Amino acid sequence: MLSRAERIVTGIVLLVVSVIILYPLATLISAGLEPMSIGAIGISFRHALSFQSFSYAWSVGDFRTYLWNTVIVTVAVVFISAVISLLTAFGISVLRPHGSRVLLYVAILGFMLPTEALIVPWYYQMNSMNFLNTYWAMILPQAAQSVAFGTFWMVTAFASLPRTLSEAASLDGASQWNLLWKVLTPNLAPAIKTMTALVFLWTWNSFLLPLVMESSNSRYTVTIGLSSFQGSHFGNYSALAAGSLLTALPVVVVYLFAQRSFISGMFAGSVVE
Secondary structure (H helix, E strand, C coil): CCCHHHHHHHHHHHHHHHHHHHHHHHHHHHHHCCCCCCCCCCCCCCCCCCCHHHHHHHHCCCHHHHHHHHHHHHHHHHHHHHHHHHHHHHHHHHHCCCCHHHHHHHHHHHHHCCHHHHHHHHHHHHHHCCCCCCHHHHHHHHHHHHHHHHHHHHHHHHHCCCHHHHHHHHHCCCCHHHHHHHHHHHHCHHHHHHHHHHHHHHHHCCCHHHHHHCCCHHHCCHHHHHHHHHHHCCCCHHHHHHHHHHHHHHHHHHHHHHHHHHHHHHCCCCCCC
16 A cells, blocks of 8 residues: 555656646647647647648648558558467467477568668669559568568467466367457457557557558558658748648557457466466
């Protein structure tokens, strides 16, 4: 039990941290809702709220195209990486074929390497496959890196399940396919949701890979689109704030809906039988 003084200190620390985190967001919202002719910086709300900046960023800034491109890339990466990671982790943790541990070490090495170290080989590989300036050039490298992370994540999650669960299902005559999808996967739902949420956040916020792989404005993602929009509207603070909010909003929504699974999934594998 915390003493009264400890609770007070904890409350003060949490309040200070909350202010530090929320103040930039409040500033961004305030600037985005200001009339474009004002372009104020800071929290004011002294003028009538206006959505003109959002309309401008959506149509003139072409954020509707950027958001759609990002949705295509992100959904594809999340789906591909989730399915392959789950199948690979099942093979390593349950089936355990010869060389499975080596595959796990390769996966660990794969997600430890930074994008900056891989971007040049990826560029030449995508160029040799004629994938440059296509969605695939942004999807495949990010899916590969996400599979490496997802495999390690799901192997840890599989390790948290009791072995008796798999043994009982096998004794009942369950096939390997049913064992994976009907017995083990439902018990790993928090870990799977956390993995997909993390991959979603990383893919949505990716900047370097789309910048190198894509040169057509019609397939820019939101991070590249926001950078381009900032360059041409440097003094238009309201429009820039609106574009930033449009870029960040999907990430905030996903986190709010997945926060419980995110927290519980972070502890998946912390206790191993």
